[in-house]
Amino acid sequence: MTSLLQARRLSRAAYGAMWSLPLPVWLAGFFLGPMVLLIWLSFWDVKNFLLTPDFQLENWQKILTAGYFWSAYARTAAIAASAAALATLVALPCALAISFFLSPRARMVLLGLFVVPFFTSYLVRIYSWQIYLTENGIVMKLMAAIGIETGSLLNTPLALMIGLVTLTLPLVIVIQSISLLSLDRTLIDAAYNLGCGPRRVLFATVLPAARPGIVLGALFAFIFSFGDFVTATYLGGGKFTTLSILIADTVKSGQQWPRAAVVALMMIATLLLTALASIAYAYRRT
Amino acid sequence: MAKNNLTRRGLLKTSAMAAGALAIPMIARAQSVTEMTMLAWYGQAEPDAVAEFEELHNVKITPKYYVGGEQMLALLAQSPAGTYDLIHADAEYVQQLVRANFVEKLDPADYPFDDFYPEFHKFPGHWHDDELYAVISRFGFLGISHNLDAVSVKEAMSYDMLWDAKHHDKVGHFDWHLPNLGVLSLRNGNAQPYDISGGAWDKLQETTLSLKPQVRGFYDYGGVLSSLKSGEVTVMPGIGEWITGVLRRDGANVTTTIPEQGGIQFTESFSIGRGSRKAELARKFIQHASSPAGQYNLANLNVFPAIIPSQAGWERMIAEKPEDARHLGMFKGDGNAIDLIRKGRIHIRQLPVQQDLGDWNDFWSAYKSA
Numbered sequence: 001m002t003s004l005l006q007a008r009r010l011s012r013a014a015y016g017a018m019w020s021l022p023l024p025v026w027l028a029g030f031f032l033g034p035m036v037l038l039i040w041l042s043f044w045d046v047k048n049f050l051l052t053p054d055f056q057l058e059n060w061q062k063i064l065t066a067g068y069f070w071s072a073y074a075r076t077a078a079i080a081a082s083a084a085a086l087a088t089l090v091a092l093p094c095a096l097a098i099s100f101f102l103s104p105r106a107r108m109v110l111l112g113l114f115v116v117p118f119f120t121s122y123l124v125r126i127y128s129w130q131i132y133l134t135e136n137g138i139v140m141k142l143m144a145a146i147g148i149e150t151g152s153l154l155n156t157p158l159a160l161m162i163g164l165v166t167l168t169l170p171l172v173i174v175i176q177s178i179s180l181l182s183l184d185r186t187l188i189d190a191a192y193n194l195g196c197g198p199r200r201v202l203f204a205t206v207l208p209a210a211r212p213g214i215v216l217g218a219l220f221a222f223i224f225s226f227g228d229f230v231t232a233t234y235l236g237g238g239k240f241t242t243l244s245i246l247i248a249d250t251v252k253s254g255q256q257w258p259r260a261a262v263v264a265l266m267m268i269a270t271l272l273l274t275a276l277a278s279i280a281y282a283y284r285r286t
Numbered sequence: 287m288a289k290n291n292l293t294r295r296g297l298l299k300t301s302a303m304a305a306g307a308l309a310i311p312m313i314a315r316a317q318s319v320t321e322m323t324m325l326a327w328y329g330q331a332e333p334d335a336v337a338e339f340e341e342l343h344n345v346k347i348t349p350k351y352y353v354g355g356e357q358m359l360a361l362l363a364q365s366p367a368g369t370y371d372l373i374h375a376d377a378e379y380v381q382q383l384v385r386a387n388f389v390e391k392l393d394p395a396d397y398p399f400d401d402f403y404p405e406f407h408k409f410p411g412h413w414h415d416d417e418l419y420a421v422i423s424r425f426g427f428l429g430i431s432h433n434l435d436a437v438s439v440k441e442a443m444s445y446d447m448l449w450d451a452k453h454h455d456k457v458g459h460f461d462w463h464l465p466n467l468g469v470l471s472l473r474n475g476n477a478q479p480y481d482i483s484g485g486a487w488d489k490l491q492e493t494t495l496s497l498k499p500q501v502r503g504f505y506d507y508g509g510v511l512s513s514l515k516s517g518e519v520t521v522m523p524g525i526g527e528w529i530t531g532v533l534r535r536d537g538a539n540v541t542t543t544i545p546e547q548g549g550i551q552f553t554e555s556f557s558i559g560r561g562s563r564k565a566e567l568a569r570k571f572i573q574h575a576s577s578p579a580g581q582y583n584l585a586n587l588n589v590f591p592a593i594i595p596s597q598a599g600w601e602r603m604i605a606e607k608p609e610d611a612r613h614l615g616m617f618k619g620d621g622n623a624i625d626l627i628r629k630g631r632i633h634i635r636q637l638p639v640q641q642d643l644g645d646w647n648d649f650w651s652a653y654k655s656a
Contacts, residue, residue: 048386049356050363066648068655075655135517151455152518155503237503237513238461241655249654252353253463253647255360 035268042261049255063262069246073266076242079157079232080225083164087172087221088214090165095176096206099183111177114170126163126234133159133235155237163231168221175220179213180206215282222278223271243267320345322564322571325361326374327554328353328507329589338583339574345567347372353507354462355379362388367561371568375420377411377553378464378636384414389557392418396569397576398596403624406595411634412555420555421572424584424592427551427615427623427632428465428526429544436520442543445473448523454500458519461504463650465524468550468635470494479550481639491649498656514540524550527614531591534613541613548631554592578602586610593623 045054063069098107117125132138135152143150153159183206191205207214229244238245243263250260324331324347331349340347352358355376362370363386373389383389399407402422412420430442436456441447448457459466471479471490482490502519503509510529513519515538522529526549530540556575558568574580581599585591586607593614594600603611604618615623626632638646 048363049359066652068648068652071655130512134512137516152516154518233506234509237509238505238654239501239503241651246651246655249647249651252357253650254356254644 038261038265038268042258042265044258046254046256046258051255051257059256059258059262063259063266068241069263072241072243072246073270075240076226076244076267077270079160079164079240079242080222083161083168083225084218084221086161087165087168088176088218091169091172091176091217092214094173095180096202098173098177099180107177107181111174114173117166117170122167123230123234125166126230129159129162129166129235130154133162154235155239157240159235160231160240163235164221164225164228167228167231168224171224172217172221175217176210176213179210179216183209212282215278219275219278219282222274226271227267318344320564320567322347322371322567323369323559324349324372324374325358325370325559326351326372327376329587330374330554332588334588335583339571339580342574343567343570347571355382359383359386359388362386362559368559368563370559371562371564372571373557373559374423375555375557377409377420377422377555377634380411380420380555380557381414383557384419388560389419390560390562390565392421392558392569392572394418397421397573401576401578401598402595403597405624405627409553409555411553411636420557421576422595423554423556423575424581424594425551425553426526426528426592427542427544427549427626428469428524428635429542429549430469430521430523431514431525431530431540431542432521433514433517434539434541436517439541439543442521442545444545445469445523445547448497448500448521453521455502456520457497457500458502458510458513458522459504460510460522460525460529461506461654462524463646464635464637465550465552467494467646467650468633469524470497472548472550472633473545475547478639479548479633480636483640487641487645491653494649494653495656498653504654514538526552528552528590528592531610531613532589544626544631546631548633549626550635551627551632552635582606585614585616 041051042059043055043057045052045056045058098110102110130137133153134140135154137152137154139153140150187205187209188201191201196204227244228242229248232238232240232242232245236242241249243266247260247263250256250263320343322345324336326349328351329335331347331351336347339345350361350370352361355378358373358375358379359382362373362383373383375383380389406422409422412418412422430437430445430447432442437447437453447453467490468479470493471482471486474486474490474493476482476486476490503513505513510522510525511533514522514529515533515536526542530538530542533540556572558565558572562568575584576596578596578598581594581596582602585594585599585603591610591614593616594603600611600616603614603616608617611617615621615626619625637643
């Protein structure tokens with residue numbers, strides 16, 4: 001009898017292990033492994049355009065003392081933070097409407113539509129924005145038709161924001177909507193019963209309760225914008241050097257993969273810290 | 287009711303015979319067609335460049351494209367000898383190919399140098415210790431490329447126009463430091479734009495940084511084409527007919543002017559890869575590319591047009607494509623491409639002599655980030 005119970009327990013443990021296994025395997029193979037390789041690579045040397053295993057600190061010293069690295073770092077952080085804030089602000093009314101004012105059917109259709117942009121290549125979407133924003137492009141002609149003369153909007157901060165919001169907005173709306181839809185509606189009823197007006201219900205009840213979703217949406221927008229290369233290159237014209245552009249330049253010039261690894265590791269460290277801080281804030285007890 | 291006589295064994299046998307019969311032409315073709323590999327700048331091994339040779343010699347050229355000489359060197363460094371039969375490279379990188387032992391020596395007698403203009407009989411970058419390692423295929427000049435609706439040829443005769451207030455936010459850069467810093471070095475009066483002292487290098491950095499407020503953007507090949515065509519930028523230093531020639535085919539009103547301070551020459555060439563097992567075929571390819579017919583073809587490649595060193599090729603261009611020949615500088619008389627070289631207005635693009643290439647790279651990153 002005891003051995004039968006033991007066998008059952010063992011079988012249950014094996015069954016549990018089978019389902020648990022993919023996660024550590026995936027993490028080890030696709031995150032920890034490449035991360036260790038990246039850290040190791042950052043100490044290598046490049047001799048005659050060939051990567052040479054080594055252990056030298058020169059790559060770290062070179063990048064961390066380069067003024068252009070820190071200006072690109074500050075610019076990238078500022079652009080990503082602006083894009084995250086903009087996407088969050090634009091997404092919030094949409095998510096509120098989807099969650100509270102639409103019928104379940106209309107809600108499903110609209111949320112489905114927000115997934116549709118992911119069916120198209122992001123690069124193609126950015127190229128099509130070029131047609132709108134370029135010199136004598138559609139936007140410039142429309143503005144001229146109503147008597148407003150504008151120059152080309154390409155390679156401007158506005159173009160950068162348009163590109164990054166194109167990338168992040170659908171995801172932010174979906175995350176915010178899921179968060180708002182899972183909100184306990186009795187809290188809202190209670191707030192109304194206690195005499196709160198719509199504005200107070202929104203700011204004192206709905207938004208605080210939906211904080212995890214709003215913060216996580218902004219975090220994802222920040223992460224995507226921080227590492228984006230396409231918008232900075234094709235809508236920013238390479239004029240606003242971001243860390244992704246710096247990585248591409250570093251590899252292009254002299255095949256400096258180890259220095260590019262240093263830049264990449266700095267980006268990863270920044271994103272990890274940002275993610276940890278955001279999650280701590282999102283789930284902080286008030 | 288008809289009896290079905292098709293047994294499983296019969297079906298398998300018939301299928302095998304049919305598959306074999308279908309495969310025979312492919313097998314026969316695969317046996318007769320020789321494959322040759324070419325490491326080349328993008329677009330240089332497309333059908334318009336190689337189809338004629340492929341047909342003549344029953345060969346299939348498989349390209350591996352690169353963007354930038356340093357990427358080419360890295361690809362070679364990471365591949366075993368013999369990986370690439372043909373190497374298409376810019377002159378400034380041929381010396382590095384030789385030093386790294388990536389290319390075979392060539393016999394000058396194999397190639398029609400007599401037909402080439404004398405300037406290319408012993409082109410400096412292609413020879414090392416009096417031995418030939420690369421044969422020039424075509425070349426071009428880099429100066430100021432501009433939209434003629436916004437900038438006249440007269441105006442573009444000086445690099446100083448780049449700082450003109452009316453071109454604020456209308457200056458574009460091809461995103462590569464060598465041609466840009468080369469022409470700005472000429473603007474600073476350096477007779478040897480890439481062989482400059484520490485003081486001249488400091489001055490060049492200062493000059494370049496002062497241009498940044500005028501700059502609209504930094505572009506790759508596609509971006510250069512679209513920004514000049516759309517009018518997003520009206521003027522670009524350090525590029526040439528390799529861009530404006532392509533745009534003109536598409537109806538754009540653009541050209542390239544070599545300012546009085548001078549221009550930079552880029553030079554393409556072919557070499558045979560070290561350890562190639564198709565060296566004889568590669569030699570035939572270079573001979574074909576150097577022949578008048580091959581040269582005429584190379585002048586008109588779809589990827590971009592360029593000047594050719596063959597005098598017979600010039601004659602044919604002038605006779606058959608006079609307008610393209612004129613824009614490229616292949617015409618008789620004063621001011622043609624060879625005349626500009628002879629007058630000393632053209633300087634060969636090369637790697638920095640007194641500074642490390644890394645210093646120029648780092649400065650370019652700093653400039654973009656400024």
